[in-house]
Amino acid sequence: MTTILEVNGLEKRFGGVVAAQNIGVNVSAGETIGIIGANGAGKTTFVNMVTGHLAPSAGTVKFLGANIVGWPPRRITELGLCRSFQVPQVFLSESVFDNVLLAYGIAEESGFSMLRPLRNKERDARVRKHLASYQIAEHEKTAASALSQGIRKLLDIAMATVRKPQLLMLDEPTSGISVEEKFDLMDIIMAALREEQTTVMFIEHDMEIVQRHVARVLAFSQGEIICDAPTAKAMVDPKVVEFVLGQEYHAEVRSDA
Amino acid sequence: MVQLLFTILTDGLIYGSYLFIVAVGMTVIFGVQRVLNVTHGSFYAFGAYLAAYLGGIWYDHELPDFGGFVIIFLAAIVVGVFFGILIERGLLKHLYGKDEHIVVLATFAAFLALEGVGLFIWGTDPYFFYQPQAMLGFVEILGMTYDYYNLSLIVLALIISLAIWYFLSRTIWGRLLRAVIFDREISQAMGVNVTAVFLGTFILGTTLGALSGAAIAPTISVLPGIGVEVIVLAFAVVVIGGMGSIPGALIGSILVGVVRAAAVHEFPQAEMFVIYAIMAIVLVFRPEGLFAPPAVRKI
Amino acid sequence: MSFDRTIIGVTIAVVLMACATFFIPDWVRQIGLLSMAIGSVALGLLVLWRTGLISFGHALFYGFSAYGVALLNHLGVRDAFVLVIVSAAASGLLAWGLGFLVRRYRAIFFALLTMAFSMILYGVLAKTERFGSTDGLNIHPPTFLGYAPVDQAAQITLFLFGLLVVYGLMLGVQIYLRSVLGQMTTAVRENEIRVEYLGYSVEHVIHIKYVISGLLAGFGGAIMALAVGQVDPESMAYWTASGEFVFVAILAGTGNVAAPFIGAVAFEIIRHFAWEHGANLWQLIMGGTLLAIIMFVPDGIWSVLQRLVRKKDGVK
Secondary structure (H helix, E strand, C coil), X not given: CCXXXXXXXXXXXXXXXXXXXXXXXXXXXXXXXXXXXXXXXXXXXXXXXXCCCCXXXXXXXXXXXXXXXXXXXXXXXXXXXXXXXXXXXXXXXCEHHHHHHHHHHHHHCCHHHHHCECCCHHHHHHHHHHHHHCCCHHHCXXXXXXXXXXXXXXXXXXXXXXXXXXXXXXXXXCCCCCHHHHHHHHHHHHHHHHHCCXXXXXXXXXXXXXXXXXXXXXXXXXXXXXXXXXXXXXXXXXXXXXXXXHHHHHHHHHHHC | CHHHHHHHHHHHHHHHHHHHHHHHHHHHHHHHHCCCCCCHHHHHHHHHXXXXXXXXXXXXXXXXXXXXXXXXXXXXXXXXHHHHHHHHHHCHHHCCCCCHHHHHHHHHHHHHHHHHHHHHHHCCCCECCCHHXXXXXXXXXXCEEEEHHHHHHHHHHHHHHHHHHHHHHHCXXXXXXXXXXXXXXXXXHXXXXXXXXXXXXXXXXXXXXXXXXXXXXXXXXXCCCHHHHHHHHHHHHHHHHCCCCHHHHHHHHHHHHHHHHHHHHHCHHHCCCHHHHHHHHHHHHCCCCCCCCCCCCCC | CHHHHHHHHHHHHHHHHHHHCCCCCHHHHHHHHXXXXXXXXXXXXXXXXXXXXXXXXXXXXXXHHHHHHHHHHXXXXXXXXXXXXXXXXXXXXXXXXXXXXXXXXXXXXXXXXXXXXXXXXXXXXXXXXXXXXXXXXXXXXXXXXCECCXXXXXXXXXXXXXXXXXXXXXXXXXXXXXXXXXXXXXXHHHCHHHHHHHCCCHHHHHHHHHHHHHXXXXXXXXXXXXXXXXXXXXXXXXXXXXXXXXXXXXXXXXXXXXXXXXXXXXXXXXXXXXXCCCHHHHHHHHHHHHHHHHHHXXXXXXXXXXXXXXXXXXXC
């Protein structure tokens, strides 16, 4: 397997506060990785640094051989590292179709070809196919602002995947989704990604979802990776049990109550 | 050399005080309501017109000279209260929370309409109100002649800034105002009557605008269109000082005044654009303005 | 579908007007010319406004280009094509340069920065004797590829020339607005982060819009300079000119590339008749209309026309 992402010594400080440090991880093509950890453990900081949303204080991020630290998000996106957001980042007053259409337009054109019409039959067909694979085709004409949270999350992820990224990072795809819905939601996402054989890393709090979908787990605590192991092994790792699972289960109980 | 420096400084102080008096009302309103109020130019014009009109009647009856000064303040209060209530209750009330462009444009529309109203009331002939300036006479310093009246604008600017400073930091109303500036929603939740604060602020800003017009009236011919330039000048001061910052407006005005005075004496081609050049430079290098407290700003 | 409809509609309207120009009174033709000039600037504002940006300083490009025409004219250039294209291109170039600064700003900061730039131009023009100071400059009547018409023929030729320019501008903007680049409007206004993570630079999008917009305002200023035969800082570069452009843009709405020109015609007709009754009436009407539009028809005349057409279609 070829390594596509190499992170070394990544660190982020806000003034005196250390949000992340000593982060090192290698990702190979085709992997599915779950990122777990309590709130404030540094998961989103990690994703934000890798995807160019936050500048790291130290360390390197090599993606497809290029050191992408300091790159603006659009260059990282163009290179093939795409992401979704915990709070879906979509164009709220535009329809679902138009949201994805624009994503295709930007992905498929560059330079002067950006002056070609956004709409054409072939692109429309690609958009429809993409919407179908995320099972949101029926909402095609609905404005993104009128969507339920789950559908909006799917739209956000659908927009992040139009480029057929080499690596996709999802920030809490199931947060804010009811317990009944989130398993279906994850099944839809993972089926669509498998079809494209996309390498994916996602942040997730629900261990059932983690165990169901990922082969490898990165566990974060207090800004560091405390465990990087196959899922089954990670679930019984004493550190993970102490710093992640214990608190996770607490959180679950509280939110259910 | 010394004389030139002195002249530039004095002229700059006078012009800076003029700018501050003109812009402070707009700054106050922007600071509290986040409304960039174009009708400020109308308040200026109406203040000047009413003062000149009343002054004309006063002096025609050969009443005592000092009455002109009373008229200046009277005209400011009448115009300020009347238009303050009219514009805030009649227009702005319906626009809070809307897109800030829309608010600016609505006040621009109201400004145009008020310009028309002004022409209906006062006509196109100029009004003169020179008596207060003539009464105070002039003084010669280092070979240059200065009107006492113009120098008194510096005093007026100081009094206004001290009064506002006292009001904001030493009175309960001022504290409420600062609370609203800091966070409108939380203040409302804490029981502050934001509607009343907005109306009160707006009347204060309007009155300051009208006062600036009334106070300048003795030094100019009061003509149609005098409010037009005031708007962009006030915009410039508000931006340079930091949007909504009153100390910023004061220091910014003086700075601009001195730079402009230097331009007038040494580089007259730049006289008309030097203010906007400073405004552009400030926006480019320090868009939050020279003196705005960054924590308070929300845009 | 509607792509074809807009272009077909605009083409028919332009052909009809080109025929009509031989039969209309001079003052109507003059209103048409002024509307073409103002409408081009308002079209430039439309390009920005769809992205949520309003320029309070478009008189900068309008005035810059108008003075460009006047100065080239004084240097002996008489051909309308050269005058207009060179001056508008110079405006576009100015917009490109300033765009590096302006593209970082949004909302009221964008509006105020553009205003500051335009007031600098005003100050320079009003104080420079070579540019005629506050009196401005006169322009000798242009020639058209060697053809030098006089009197009514001159106005008719200029009208046809203006129509040709405006037709080109509308087609160009229509193509741009349908393109991938031109469609980044609501997207940029609503979510810059997503645009960046789709792989495109928001600042780049805004910069291009600003250049296109400056170019359009440049064409407007150049046409205006030729139409009135003179330029002066007060009416060409002062902030009130910028205010009028925003007025027309709001009156028109952003629904269609033809809307700014319809708005400009409405504006010029109101101005023409209101002026006959004095300046006070004009300002009252302008202020009142603008307020009414903002309060009751925020999407402008075009949206009203659209609703009327839809109703008619619905009845059928």
